[in-house]
Amino acid sequence: MMSSLHRDPVLNIDRMDAANPKGVSALPLQKITPASATRGSIPRWVRRFCGPVLLVLIWHVASVSGVLPGEVLAGPATVISSAAKLFATGELQQAMWISLRRALSGLAIGGTIGVTLAVVAGLFRLGEDLIDAPMQMLRTVPNVALIPLLIIWFGIGETPKVALIALGTAFPLYLNVYAGIRNVDSTLIEAGRTLGLSRLAMIRHVILPGALPNALVGLRYALGIAWLALVFGEQINATAGIGYLMANAREFFQTDVIVVCLAVYALLGLAVDFTVRTLEKVFLAWRPAFNGT
Known part of the structure; x- marks a missing residue:
């Protein structure tokens, strides 16, 4: 045929x-x-840069036209010139490294504590009864209000700065990991039991992978809080770091240096957020997600 x-x-x-x-x-x-x-037809990375570029253009036009006086806020050209001077002397790189080290150290300590407590409270009812109520109470206490106590306990060195960041980052990770564990689909749990998985295998292959999306969301929140806590922490008798540069610039009304420090904070935050996005693509490749229309 x-x-x-x-x-x-x-x-x-x-x-x-x-x-x-x-x-x-x-x-x-x-x-x-x-x-x-x-x-x-326009690539997505080009469209993502359009917003910041447009904002800088508006800022430049306002500065050049006199609408935004230099005494109030320095223009982009002045800020770039100041950043180049700080970079040439090495002050900017040293301050960035010290601030990044403080933020990551506090995040490592606070993240370890928050995730450990969340796993214990999420997996065991006894752990929930003993841990969840104190954590819910402590997370409502403003971290900034703890600065006097941290100074009394740890002095005015590096320890209170790192401790403040650790306290700020522990709670968002705890809440998200705990919620992720408790919101794992019960159908998957029943399927694992039907297949004869042991408790350890159930935790490893079903519960923890199911809680991973929430954990990464908590990590993004924790990173944002880490930078906020870093700003306050570096006001505690700091002798180095981005906050130290800002404090000196404030004393001499150097708005250009202040803007440089703020831009560094923003760029460091963007860099670590990009790192978390990359981790999401790697570890959550198995999960189909909506990417927008």
Whole structure:
């Protein structure tokens, strides 16, 4: 029997009549491209840069036209010149490294405490009864209000700064990891029990992977809080760091240096957030997600 092809007006490809299934092998394979992928011709990374570039342009025009006086806020050109001077002397790199080290140290300590307590409270009812209520009480206490106590306990060195960051980052990780564990689909739990998984295997292969999306969201929140706590922490008799540069610039009304420090905080925060986004793509590749329209 001769095979007969006809043109599909919807898919715009040659299709085989149902009466000739043997002719399917003669059809060329075609890649199907989603309609959403062909709508825009501008790359996404270009569109993501448009907002910040537009904001800097508005800032520059306001500074050049005199709408925004230099005494109130230095213009982009002045800020870039000040950043270049600080970079040339090495002050900026040293301050960035010290601040980043403080933030990551506090995040490591606070994250370890928060995740450990969340796992214990999430997996065991006794752990929830003993841990959850104190954590809910402590998370409502403003971290800034603890600065006098931290100074009394740890002095005015590096320890109170790191402790303040650790306190600020422990709670968002605890809340999100705890919620992630308790919100794992019960159908998956029953499926694991049906397959005969042990308790340890259930935790490793079902519960913890199911809680990972919430844990990464908590990590992003914790990183944002880490930078906020760092700003306050570096006001505690700091002798180095971005906060130290800001404090000196405030004394001499150097708004350009203050803006440079704020920009460094923002860029460091953007860098660590990009790192978390990359981790989400790597560890959550198994989970289909909505990417927008």
